[in-house]
Amino acid sequence: MKTKGKGQNLSDEIYNLLKAQILNGKLAGGEKIPEESLAKQFGVSRTPIREAVRRLGEYGLVSIKPRCYAEVTTISEKEAKDIARVRIHLECLAVDLITPQSLENNIRNLARCSAECQYALDIGDRALSFEQDSQFHLELIKASENSALINLYEHLGAKIQQLRITQNLYGIALKDYTIQHEQIMRLLREEKKEECKVLLYEHVMHSPYPEGLAL
Amino acid sequence: MKTKGKGQNLSDEIYNLLKAQILNGKLAGGEKIPEESLAKQFGVSRTPIREAVRRLGEYGLVSIKPRCYAEVTTISEKEAKDIARVRIHLECLAVDLITPQSLENNIRNLARCSAECQYALDIGDRALSFEQDSQFHLELIKASENSALINLYEHLGAKIQQLRITQNLYGIALKDYTIQHEQIMRLLREEKKEECKVLLYEHVMHSPYPEGLAL
């Protein structure tokens, strides 16, 4: 379920293209999005553009000022922290919700993402390894088999990825990623939920788990 | 346009109207939403209708089958449980995030909602009391002052309210609502977070807190 260029209709296509451009930084935060120029750029009419931009607006990737303009949402320092806090909390909920059965159903996907993340690291493709890591966390959420949780996380997911661009998270060390992914899966299998959550925190936040923080 | 303007543009108006109709049950789950007939009904063109329906789709209140039709989303039994589980988890996160300072900033709103909920009960307006209770919980989330959490909860909020309609929650006892609201506020002031979460659980789920459930 990657960003596919082709959708069933133009709106979807444009939506995916714009989303991809925002998420990989080609469209930077604060950039204005005039409908007509985009329409010309993509060779379609304003209608599909408009729908795509509105959808992105509902997603929070675009801020729409009625009758004025739309622009790529900029994420403030505080919002970044807020998002991270909610993110870790949702992932911990997923850990709580995962049962041996649901883990069984989804472990293959988790393992695949972990492997592909490792592969990306091996060939030195940092962007791809980030993407695969994102996918790993999404699969973790999916393993909860809670549709509401999956839905909400997908909303956050886009912003998390946007954060990885705007903040310069590309500088951080990735070498432990695979080890941590494998550990997370092991702790899930052993149903050591609390340990798993702590490890998740450190994996996501790139910092040691602070005592006393509720997960 | 036949109805008086509430939003800045027709799309917003239609969006609010449709949302309200779904949330108060006038538009039942599974009902189809043909754009043109709605357009005639509201006396506008298809364009604002379309935008509104798309927004509701992004919100999860409407399911859109491309090139076929859109219909009001039906919530399955399992989804209802999923939503409730995530809901209580988010509210508990809010409790954790609330600081004496943020509580100070928001306690007035909480108290107001509690009072208006009580008032609605006094005059026997169950629908209004439900609405004020919903508002109370939203204000609780807002007291966390975490924008990401507030955003996500607003997405869930609509579905929660839709649930209150589809499931016949109107039958449950409401007499303890105000007492519980007041207790929740007291526990927040006293920073007894764990007690507060347990009470929240029982208030939201209308059932005793099961030992061992992670909040």
Place this chain on the structure above:
DNA sequence: AACCGACATATTGTATACAGATTGTGTTGT
């Protein structure tokens, strides 16, 4: 009678035209 396919109908998807609003600029008056 059941099944299959073609046509008719209805509904969505897209383009385009027009109206209304906002922003910026230039002119005018003091």
Place this chain on the structure above:
DNA sequence: ACAACACAATCTGTATACAATATGTCGGTT
């Protein structure tokens, strides 16, 4: 020189027309 107003340019909001696609019906075939 500065402020205020007016106007022009630009963009969004809405309506409408047209194209593409799904659904339903009817007739024919087996």
